[in-house]
Amino acid sequence: VASEAVGASGAAERAAAAVAAHCRAVIDAAAEACVAVKPQLACFERLGAPGWRALAETCDAAREAGLLVLADGKRGDIDVSAAAYGQALVGSTATPFGDVEGLGADAFTANPYMGADTLGVMANAARSAGAGLFVLVRTSNPGAADIEDLALAGGGVVWERVARLVAEIGGVREGLSDIGAVVGATAPEHIPRLRELMPGAPFLLPGVGAQGGRVEELAAAFAPGRAAGLVTASRSIVQAHESGGEPGPAARAEAERLRAQAWALAS
Amino acid sequence: VASEAVGASGAAERAAAAVAAHCRAVIDAAAEACVAVKPQLACFERLGAPGWRALAETCDAAREAGLLVLADGKRGDIDVSAAAYGQALVGSTATPFGDVEGLGADAFTANPYMGADTLGVMANAARSAGAGLFVLVRTSNPGAADIEDLALAGGGVVWERVARLVAEIGGVREGLSDIGAVVGATAPEHIPRLRELMPGAPFLLPGVGAQGGRVEELAAAFAPGRAAGLVTASRSIVQAHESGGEPGPAARAEAERLRAQAWALAS
Numbered sequence: 001v002a003s004e005a006v007g008a009s010g011a012a013e014r015a016a017a018a019v020a021a022h023c024r025a026v027i028d029a030a031a032e033a034c035v036a037v038k039p040q041l042a043c044f045e046r047l048g049a050p051g052w053r054a055l056a057e058t059c060d061a062a063r064e065a066g067l068l069v070l071a072d073g074k075r076g077d078i079d080v081s082a083a084a085y086g087q088a089l090v091g092s093t094a095t096p097f098g099d100v101e102g103l104g105a106d107a108f109t110a111n112p113y114m115g116a117d118t119l120g121v122m123a124n125a126a127r128s129a130g131a132g133l134f135v136l137v138r139t140s141n142p143g144a145a146d147i148e149d150l151a152l153a154g155g156g157v158v159w160e161r162v163a164r165l166v167a168e169i170g171g172v173r174e175g176l177s178d179i180g181a182v183v184g185a186t187a188p189e190h191i192p193r194l195r196e197l198m199p200g201a202p203f204l205l206p207g208v209g210a211q212g213g214r215v216e217e218l219a220a221a222f223a224p225g226r227a228a229g230l231v232t233a234s235r236s237i238v239q240a241h242e243s244g245g246e247p248g249p250a251a252r253a254e255a256e257r258l259r260a261q262a263w264a265l266a267s
Numbered sequence: 268v269a270s271e272a273v274g275a276s277g278a279a280e281r282a283a284a285a286v287a288a289h290c291r292a293v294i295d296a297a298a299e300a301c302v303a304v305k306p307q308l309a310c311f312e313r314l315g316a317p318g319w320r321a322l323a324e325t326c327d328a329a330r331e332a333g334l335l336v337l338a339d340g341k342r343g344d345i346d347v348s349a350a351a352y353g354q355a356l357v358g359s360t361a362t363p364f365g366d367v368e369g370l371g372a373d374a375f376t377a378n379p380y381m382g383a384d385t386l387g388v389m390a391n392a393a394r395s396a397g398a399g400l401f402v403l404v405r406t407s408n409p410g411a412a413d414i415e416d417l418a419l420a421g422g423g424v425v426w427e428r429v430a431r432l433v434a435e436i437g438g439v440r441e442g443l444s445d446i447g448a449v450v451g452a453t454a455p456e457h458i459p460r461l462r463e464l465m466p467g468a469p470f471l472l473p474g475v476g477a478q479g480g481r482v483e484e485l486a487a488a489f490a491p492g493r494a495a496g497l498v499t500a501s502r503s504i505v506q507a508h509e510s511g512g513e514p515g516p517a518a519r520a521e522a523e524r525l526r527a528q529a530w531a532l533a534s
Contacts, residue, residue: 011367014364047360050316093282093313095281103315115414119410139345143381150421211345
C-alpha cells in the first residue's frame with residue numbers, strides 16, 4: 001500500500017509539473033496579445049495539492065508576464081464560506097503561525113444563485129484586495145435557458161434580475177464598476193440589454209471559439225470603451241496548433257487575431 | 268525574498284497541519300453520532316496546496332471513522348469544467364504518468380444556476396463513481412429570497428423549477444434518488460412542497476444551530492425514511508464547548524442531541 005501511495009502521489013506531482021510548464025509556455029507565447037489569464041480552477045484541483053501548487057505557479061507566471069489573473073471558480077456560498085473563498089483567491093488568512101497569502105488573483109468569478117448577501121461578501125473581499133469580481137449573469141452554455149432565462153411574474157427574466165443586483169453592488173472607479181458580469185458570447189442578442197442594465201460593468205465574454213461565439217457580434221459589450229469587455233478564449237488559443245503550426249506561435253497568432261477583432265469593435 | 272517565501276510557506280504548512288489535526292479530533296469525538304462529514308472546501312483552499320492536502324487527510328480520517336464524505340464546494344460550470352470538478356471530487360484523472368485519484372468523496376454539492384447540462388455532467392460523474400450529488404435548491408441564507416424565491420411568469424418560483432430539474436435527473440436506487448437537494452433548515456415552511464416535488468431525493472439540511480434552524484421543524488424531510496434527511500451542523504458542533512465542557516465531549520454531546528431529535532422525527 002505504501003508503494004502504491006507513493007506511486008499515485010508521484011503521478012500527481014509529475015502531472016502537475018507538466019501542467020504548470022504547459023501553462024507557462026502558453027503564457028509566454030500569448031502574453032503580448034492578452035491582458036489576463038483565466039485559470040479554470042477545477043483543472044488544477046483534480047490534481048490535488050500538487051495541482052493547487054501548479055495553479056499558484058501559473059498565477060505567478062502570469063504576473064511575471066504582466067498579465068492580470070482571473071481565478072475562474074464560479075464560487076458562491078453563505079457569508080462565512082464566501083469570505084473564506086475571498087481569502088483563498090484574493091486575500092489572506094490570519095493564522096497563529098503568520099498570515100497565509102491566497103492566490104493573489106486580480107479578480108474571480110462568482111455564482112449569484114444564493115443571492116445578494118453572498119455576492120456582497122465576495123465583492124467586499126475583492127474590494128479590500130483592490131481586486132474585482134465577475135458575477136455569472138447570462139452564461140454561454142445551452143443550459144442557460146433552464147434557470148437564467150426563466151420569465152418572471154414581475155416582468156423580465158432571471159438574468160435581468162441578476163444584472164440589476166450586479167449593478168447595485170458595484171462601485172464605480174474611473175468610469176467602470178469594480179463588479180463585472182460574465183456574459184456568454186454565444187447569445188450576443190442579449191448584450192445590448194445587459195449593457196443597458198449594467199452600464200459600467202466590465203463584461204467577461206466567454207464562448208468565443210470552441211463554443212461558437214463570434215467576436216464581431218459583441219460590439220455592445222465595448223460601448224463604454226476597450227476596457228469594458230474581456231473576450232476569453234481557452235481551447236481556441238491553447239489548441240490552435242491543431243490547425244497547423246507549432247503550439248507557441250499558433251497560440252500567439254490566434255490571440256492576436258482575436259485582439260485585433262475586439263479592438264476594431266471598440267475603436 | 269527567499270527567506271520570506273519559506274516563512275510564508277511554513278505558516279501555510281503549519282496551519283494546515285493544525286487544521287487537519289483539529290478535524291481529526293472532531294471526527295473522532297463525534298463520529299459515532301454522525302453519518303457523514305461535510306468539509307467546506309474554501310476553508311481548506313485558503314491555505315493553498317497544504318490546505319488541499321489537509322482536506323485529503325480529513326477525508327481519509329472520516330473514512331477511517333466509518334463516515335461518508337460530502338465535499339461541500341457548491342460547484343457549477345460548463346460541461347468540460349463540470350467534468351473536471353467531478354474528477355477532482357469523486358473521480359480520477361488520467362495522466363501520462365498514471366491515474367491521479369481525486370478526493371474520493373461520497374457526494375458533493377452543486378449549484379444549479381447554469382442549468383441542466385451542467386448538473387447532468389456532475390450527476391454522471393457522481394453516478395460513475397457510485398457517489399451522489401446534492402444540488403442547491405432552497406438555501407438557508409437570507410439572500411435566498413433574491414433569486415431562489417422569485418415568482419415565475421408560468422407559476423411557481425425559481426426553487427420549484429430547480430426542484431423539478433433535480434427530480435428529473437435523479438435515478439432511484441433502493442427507494443431514494445442518487446441526486447439530492449440542499450434545503451435550508453431555516454425555512455421549514457417550504458419543506459413539504461420540496462418533498463412533494465422531489466419525493467425520492469435525500470435532503471441535505473444545513474442551517475440548524477448557528478443559523479437558527481430547528482431540527483423539530485424538519486419532519487417533512489424525513490417522510491420517506493431516516494435516510495432521506497441529513498441534518499448538517501458545523502459551528503454548533505465544533506464550537507459546542509464554548510457553552511461549557513471540553514471540546515471533544517461537547518462536540519459529541521451536541522451531535523448526539525441532534526441525532527436523537529432527528530431520529531425521533533423519522534420514527
